[in-house]
Structures are given as C-alpha cells and as structure tokens.
Amino acid sequence: SQKIEQNSEALNIQEGKTATLTCNYTNYSPAYLQWYRQDPGRGPVFLLLIRENEKEKRKERLKVTFDTTLKQSLFHITASQPADSATYLCAILSGGYQKVTFGTGTKLQVIP
C-alpha cells in the first residue's frame, strides 16, 4: 500500500541549530513533492516544491532535497528560531491527477 511517513515524534532543537525533518514514501513515484507548515488550529501554509529532476531547492533559510532512489525528501531549516516551531508536512501528488496526499507531519520545537 502507499504510505508517506514522517517522524511522528516531536523534534526539539536549540535555537541557531539546523533542524532536519524526513519524509519517506513507499509505492509512489511522485513527480513533485511539497512541504507545508501548519500552526495549531490553522490550515497548512505552502513552503516549497521540488520536482523529481531537482536534487535540491532553497528558499532563504529553508532547503529541501529529493532522492527518488531512496524515496526520501529531507527538509532543513538553518539558523532555526523559536518562531519556526510548528508542524511540518510533506505532500505528494498521487492518484494520476492532482489528488494530494499529506504525510503525518513532524512537530518541531525550537528552544531559545
């Protein structure tokens, strides 16, 4: 069966360090993968998209990698800040046409 897995346990890191979150998928061959941020009680907000032919994508302090051989995407936040504390979701396009499946999300806590 198709699965998208992210670390279910919360990730706690010290302010200023780099946070790395993992998204693993099975039985998908996605052409695209997205990352979103979700704050408590609110809808997710889009952060980055990466295509299968892109190994890496950057936006300010954010970096995403996409390894289609390992079936994994890594999401990095450098110089993390307490304001980065949130749940981060990866999402894959599936079902042949624009049906989006979200991962379980990883909660990040940046400690001052």
Added chain:
Amino acid sequence: EADIYQTPRYLVIGTGKKITLECSQTMGHDKMYWYQQDPGMELHLIHYSYGVNSTEKGDLSSESTVSRIRTEHFPLTLESARPSHTSQYLCASSESGGGAFYEQYFGPGTRLTVT
C-alpha cells in the same frame, strides 16, 4: 494572505442536525478540496473537485456530501450530524493545468463539535 474563506469558524451542534460548512475562494481556482483533521493528527482528504459540476470522494470515507455549482464555492453538507463527525474541516484550493503540482491554499478551518 490566501483569499479562501470558511464559515463558520466554530460550530457546536446537536446530534441529528443538518449542517453545511461553507468554503469560498476568490482566486478563480478550478481545484478545491475538503480535508478532515483531528487534533494532532494527519490531514485526510474527504472530497475534491476539478471544476464546476465535478466532485470526487477522497481517501477517507465520509458521510458528508459536496457540491460545486460555482467555481468559487464548494460547500460541504452533513445531513445528520453525529458525535463521530466532531473534527476540524479544512477547505483548500489550487490552480490547475499543465500537469504541474500547484500549491494548495488553505482556509482557516471550521471546528465542528457534535454533542
């Protein structure tokens, strides 16, 4: 700020009542989605639409129904609410075309409690 709106934001209602959750977007997006999310849990797609008069069921079975008579409007209806329907409902929309994977814009959500 995304131009996608949901009303009501909070709703407490008794078992057996019929309810409609409203979702509207002003971005002219063809694709719209409804997700269900319990606190601290993952998003589950319950309905989606490619455009006017098109609706499909998502991955999570839901007793709700949707309609898409206008591009900007995608309401979700529960004919008879039950306590098991208590959850947060999130509406989203995205562009379409070209086989690309466009970002989804989410509304603020409706937190539904059925007593």
